[in-house]
Amino acid sequence: MKATTPRKSGDKQAREPLDFERPLSTVDVVIFAVRGSALQVLLVRRPSDVSDPYPGLWALPGGFVDIARDRDLEACALRKLREKTGVDAPYLEQLGSWGDSARDPRGWSATHVYFSLVAPDAVGLTAGGNATDTRWFTIEGDLVEETLAFDHASLLKAAVSRLRSKVEYTSLPAFLLPQEFTLTELQRTYEAILDRTLEKKAFRTRLLTADVLYPVPRRKGGANRPAQLYRLRRRRQPHLFARPFGSAPGVS
Amino acid sequence: MKATTPRKSGDKQAREPLDFERPLSTVDVVIFAVRGSALQVLLVRRPSDVSDPYPGLWALPGGFVDIARDRDLEACALRKLREKTGVDAPYLEQLGSWGDSARDPRGWSATHVYFSLVAPDAVGLTAGGNATDTRWFTIEGDLVEETLAFDHASLLKAAVSRLRSKVEYTSLPAFLLPQEFTLTELQRTYEAILDRTLEKKAFRTRLLTADVLYPVPRRKGGANRPAQLYRLRRRRQPHLFARPFGSAPGVS
DNA sequence: CTAAGTAATTGGCATAGTCCCACTAACGAG
């Protein structure tokens, strides 16, 4: 069953490094989107083959590092992201790594976890995965309704926590929207992630004085006053605000 | 030379997971201390044996994950920390992981990087490493004067950057001091890490209203007015301030 | 054509933490 050759020596001093039995190395990706004012995460169903661990359960998209194909860990994460969503250049950030002897029944394993933000209109759930084994789940609290495979519930929890804390002082939510959006749409996105309301005036002045957006000539019409459309100035990395939302001097 | 059995199949659909050749898995630890108003990092010299990569160069303390001894990644990091410094319960936090095909000449490798803050009085450079192959180096900018092995210069750079950014809005520097310290000593520690001065008044009111410290009866005497000594209230995890230092409304 | 309805956007004021700077307090040395 073992793919590695277990010939670790017990000699502590003159141990040859390559004698160590190697842990399994995987990459998992937590893919977030906001759809209909709800924060959602993309999950895939594990094969029902009983020879696989956690057959039929939902899990984060991921898999083994393929040292022949993946130049580095991030490339591996991007590959898995593209395989599932077809998205090419999303926001992608490393969350951390988790490794221990018990998380995978196949042996000591370490997973490198990334999290990604995608705009809902950019995602086409791809060919390979038919609709029944790849699905969006709404985040409730910091979990989803389903029981997840492996330790993915805690990975998800960590990802939600990191997302929420970064949203407090960055422009991250803009990566969850299409290229052009209104300030109100952006605010609703913040609110969907943070699960609380923000002050309209403070939100607007903050975003507009930070010089992260620029207005486009068109406006978004509807049954009422049309809203100014904006675009992100640099759509690669988020802007860091000097202080988090809702931490005014006037607030104890 | 290979410890793993390279029998990866080229078949993309029915690939057996355990057929993947496994990357090397290591853990590295960036150990920080402030000594004499300078931020320093602990490095070890690699063996001069030419069969090892980067012989004789300085590197971050670290090594292969030992799946027989290490319950999880953090335990592995703690083990390496204890082996080098004798410190038992320091501040330890994961920084992230780096993995690619080129960073280690022995093959595709991934390292899990932790960073740790230790109080200088708690450290005794231990037995195993004699003074010539374990040493503190002063951080200059975000590097040290020496050329480091592997990609450790960029790992160090990332660690310094993370430390600096967290110091802006947490009580982390308190973990670099002995149990009892004065507010001025704490402020000097902040300043040593950030490499800039902070406002005395703002610093004091911030720390004291945050309820992270408590005064101890003794005071620290000297040739001038004695200073109040304080201790950390919870010495396990740092306090998060509502906003970073130096981001007053009165500052554009 | 007008009034009502709705969402976008702006105005105005009190608040409270920071910055800046100066002042007072406590101690040893000479």
Added chain:
DNA sequence: CTCGTTAGTGGGACTATGCCAATTACTTAG
């Protein structure tokens, strides 16, 4: 006692925010 030094406090100016209300720009019902 005076001087030098460090600890610690006082007070005013500044400004992003919270809060609330007013104004603007539309569509649609009547």
